[in-house]
Amino acid sequence: MDDLTYRLPQKRVIRTELPGPASRALTERRKASVAAGVGSSVPVYAADADGAVVVDVDGNSLLDFGSGIAVTSIGASNPAVTQAVSEQAQHFTHTCFMVTPYEGYVAVAEQLATLTPGNHEKRSVLFNSGAEAVENAVKVARLATGRQAVVAFDHAYHGRTNLTMALTAKTMPYKARFGPFAPEIYRMPMSYPFRDDPDRTGEQSAHDVIDRMEKQIGTDTIAAVVIEPIQGEGGFIVPATGFLPTLVDWCRANGIVFIADEVQTGFARTGDWFACEYEGIVPDIITMAKGIAGGMPLAAITGRAELLDAVHPGGLGGTFGGNPVACAAALAAIDTMRANDLPARACEIEAIALPRLRGLANDVDVIGDVRGRGAMLAIEFVRAGTTEPDPALTKAVAARAFDQGLILLTCGTYGNVIRLLPPLVITEDALLDGISVIEQVVRNTADDQR
Numbered sequence: 159m160d161d162l163t164y165r166l167p168q169k170r171v172i173r174t175e176l177p178g179p180a181s182r183a184l185t186e187r188r189k190a191s192v193a194a195g196v197g198s199s200v201p202v203y204a205a206d207a208d209g210a211v212v213v214d215v216d217g218n219s220l221l222d223f224g225s226g227i228a229v230t231s232i233g234a235s236n237p238a239v240t241q242a243v244s245e246q247a248q249h250f251t252h253t254c255f256m257v258t259p260y261e262g263y264v265a266v267a268e269q270l271a272t273l274t275p276g277n278h279e280k281r282s283v284l285f286n287s288g289a290e291a292v293e294n295a296v297k298v299a300r301l302a303t304g305r306q307a308v309v310a311f312d313h314a315y316h317g318r319t320n321l322t323m324a325l326t327a328k329t330m331p332y333k334a335r336f337g338p339f340a341p342e343i344y345r346m347p348m349s350y351p352f353r354d355d356p357d358r359t360g361e362q363s364a365h366d367v368i369d370r371m372e373k374q375i376g377t378d379t380i381a382a383v384v385i386e387p388i389q390g391e392g393g394f395i396v397p398a399t400g401f402l403p404t405l406v407d408w409c410r411a412n413g414i415v416f417i418a419d420e421v422q423t424g425f426a427r428t429g430d431w432f433a434c435e436y437e438g439i440v441p442d443i444i445t446m447a448k449g450i451a452g453g454m455p456l457a458a459i460t461g462r463a464e465l466l467d468a469v470h471p472g473g474l475g476g477t478f479g480g481n482p483v484a485c486a487a488a489l490a491a492i493d494t495m496r497a498n499d500l501p502a503r504a505c506e507i508e509a510i511a512l513p514r515l516r517g518l519a520n521d522v523d524v525i526g527d528v529r530g531r532g533a534m535l536a537i538e539f540v541r542a543g544t545t546e547p548d549p550a551l552t553k554a555v556a557a558r559a560f561d562q563g564l565i566l567l568t569c570g571t572y573g574n575v576i577r578l579l580p581p582l583v584i585t586e587d588a589l590l591d592g593i594s595v596i597e598q599v600v601r602n603t604a605d606d607q608r
């Protein structure tokens with residue numbers, strides 16, 4: 159793995175206790191001003207960040223295996239992005255594409271047509287957040303089909319707005335007492351190889367889902383099936399081979415819009431530009447956000463021209479959607495991903511990390527499964543020798559890794575998954591260092607449980 163160039167040293171350096179005094183002071187100010195409903199994974203405040211390192215306000219350098227939830231794949235201050243942002247901001251920061259359009263928006267849409275799976279004619283719309291992209295994909299599918307029902311899956315995560323809360327599976331913390339939720343959303347079982355019968359194929363799981371959709375919803379009332387090709391917040395669940403292609407074929411045969419939510423899996427994260435490419439599936443609409451613009455807020459939907467162009471003028475949009483500074487950042491980010499072949503780099507990260515994590519799983523009895531693709535890898539923790547989830551141990555592992563200066567994120571319906579989402583530009587040394595911390599922390603935490 160060749161190193162790229164970085165502004166900050168790509169090393170963990172702990173100078174104070176964690177959190178240090180400056181972070182603790184900010185936590186006090188925060189308590190008096192920021193709503194308690196907004197959580198943070200780690201109790202330190204960022205002052206600087208570059209590559210795979212976040213420097214906090216006390217001068218500690220933390221190694222970042224979360225990328226701000228799969229966003230800063232090319233680093234949090236990639237020079238191509240910072241330059242594009244500053245150049246665009248010196249000309250105009252906003253006109254509103256719905257008032258006075260500009261080239262950046264069109265150029266991003268052209269890039270998305272090229273990068274997303276399928277050679278069909280495509281159209282795109284730009285938004286601010288992943289949730290907004292998913293909402294709009296559903297709006298388009300309903301209008302284009304004249305149908306209302308939308309199918310989502312167990313363990314799904316699609317966002318926090320009203321419609322996307324309804325699509326999201328997990329109640330705590332995302333939905334509990336925030337209802338009523340949007341109607342006409344139906345939930346189907348997900349293929350989850352670690353927890354399914356081991357003899358079950360992806361095709362069989364898909365046929366079960368299809369049978370339920372036909373019997374419980376009615377094929378000709380379904381507008382869309384929405385699915386993450388690898389589930390994110392739900393636990394980095396990779397469905398069994400054949401599950402997704404079987405669903406896509408059935409959707410296509412029945413006039414149902416297949417929406418791939420690639421907000422977390424997109425933009426080189428899984429070793430392809432999009433996770434759908436792995437099994438060669440072509441979604442009708444794809445939703446994107448997170449890694450698209452080097453940390454600037456931008457989201458998009460790209461889909462078949464006949465679906466997107468079915469919507470009347472004025473039916474889609476938003477004041478800030480496709481902001482010119484965010485578009486400039488996206489164009490620079492996409493250039494950088496291409497120039498450095500980041501899909502290949504994600505594969506290199508997998509080749510280094512996955513064997514080490516599998517080795518660790520062989521040595522301890524609290525790891526039920528290690529899975530994932532590219533730089534989207536996960537460890538599922540269980541009570542020793544069982545498949546029973548162990549969220550307490552998972553939390554302890556993340557907390558102890560933080561004490562060592564490694565930012566790790568948890569996820570999963572059962573809260574028992576550690577997810578690895580390192581920046582794709584991470585140096586090999588930093589990657590190996592972070593993996594060593596994980597190995598040591600998991601061994602110690604497992605030992606302490608005996």
Ligand SMILES: *Cc1c(COP(=O)(O)O)cnc(C)c1O
Nearest residue numbers: 287288289315316317390421422
């Ligand atoms: C994060 C995420 C969303 C929501 O994106 P926001 O930008 O937080 O609204 C939607 N779908 C998936 C798969 C995600 O990972």
